[in-house]
Amino acid sequence: MSTGAQITASGLVMTYGDVRAVDGVSFTVAPGEFFGLLGPNGAGKTTTLEMVEGLRKPRAGTVRIDEHEPWKREPALQRRMGVQLQSSSFFERLTAREQLDTFGALYGVAAGRTDEMLEQVGLVDKADNRTEDLSGGQKQRLSIACALVHDPDVVFLDEPTAALDPQARRNLWDVLRDINDSGRTVILTTHYMDEAEALCDRVAIMDAGRILELDTPAALVRGLDAPVRITLAPGTLGVEEARGMTAVEQVADEDSGLTITTRDPARVLTELAHRDALAGLSVKGASLEDVFLELTGREYRA
Structure with missing residues (x-):
């Protein structure tokens, strides 16, 4: 079982010209926590996630995953991170099994890990199908399997259930719960409030590049006094x-x-x-x- 990782973001700022896409965002995610970033389009969720993942260097502020700064791309930290991007891309003309074998080989993972991941995400019967022949939900599950094939401690999921039908979304929720139950730290962005309510230990609601509220879903609902x-x-x-x-x-x-x-x-x-x-x-x-x-x-x- 994974031991997770602690994530600390402090005063994150990202600008594009005169636009302040992220404006002083701070939060801490405990090891093994399932944390959600919520907000309308343009709120700064994905940009914040990309800074925490190390895909973008903040203009100001700091990010730490345990003692590491992710934007420095340290190999020791990279092996501990699994990233599922908002838009998934796969190698052309490869089957689901071959995709996982390829991703695993990049991390020096034993070949037997592929079968384990196909089982975990429910794609055993699609193992020999090319990715272009998979449904949207199956591609999303394969994308998550590729992010998990090297057994990371922390997993980043950017709108993993976007554009999926209700049945596919609920099935994927079970996969995401299993990921977290195995001890991994998970950060999720989503537009689906029921998804965040069902999965997340705590959520941060963002708008205009800032965090408006941060608490457990239940505490936020109680505070509304509706x-x-x-x-x-x-x-x-x-x-x-x-x-x-x-x-x-x-x-x-x-x-x-x-x-x-x-x-x-x-x-x-x-x-x-x-x-x-x-x-x-x-x-x-x-x-x-x-x-x-x-x-x-x-x-x-x-």
């Missing part, structure tokens, strides 16, 4: 009866049923139980997506 929506099956309760209940803030009569808004769901649910009105109801609290929209706004981004 009301809970309880939707009853049609005909279960009258509008006026619902409005007369304790702790009810709003009542809306919708096609899907009566929706009650409250900040004290336990009390409302208790009253609904006394009225024998629990059958078919649904309860929806705030989510990380609500936090994201509250912090970054709802306007379209380029």
Whole structure:
């Protein structure tokens, strides 16, 4: 099992002409932690990740992976890092097995490692297929396998489930959980809030090159202090009866049923139980997506 690696970013700045793409970003990732960078298009997520990976040298600030500065490209550190880029490229006309064999050979990895990685990412039955014949989800899994073939301590994943269908995304989540459960430190960028909520120990929400909030998904949602929506099956309760209940803030009569808004769901649910009105109801609290929209706004981004 990997021991992970600690990542420390302090005051990172990256500029392109007059544009400050990253503006004083600081965070620390503990060994074995699953950390998420979230933000709208142009927030600076990928640029931040590229500085932490060592693909770009910061204009200002420092990055350390344990005691190493990644932009110096030290061989000892490179062997400990696995990188899955936002856009994956493979050697032409090679099969999935040959791709992994080639990546493994670059790190001096034994040939038997290929079979292990194909098993881990669920591509055993596609081992002899050329990469151009693989589906989008299969290519993403192969890309992650290539990033893991040398057994790195820290893994960087830049939008690994972008453009995948819901089934492929959920299957890939299992692979990502296994990566982290093996002790590796993982940094993920994603636009999917449910993905971050399901996978990440902590998340940093970025916009305009800065970190707006950083905490566990649950703590960020609690800090929003958003009301809970309880939707009853049609005909279960009258509008006026619902409005007369304790702790009810709003009542809306919708096609899907009566929706009650409250900040004290336990009390409302208790009253609904006394009225024998629990059958078919649904309860929806705030989510990380609500936090994201509250912090970054709802306007379209380029």
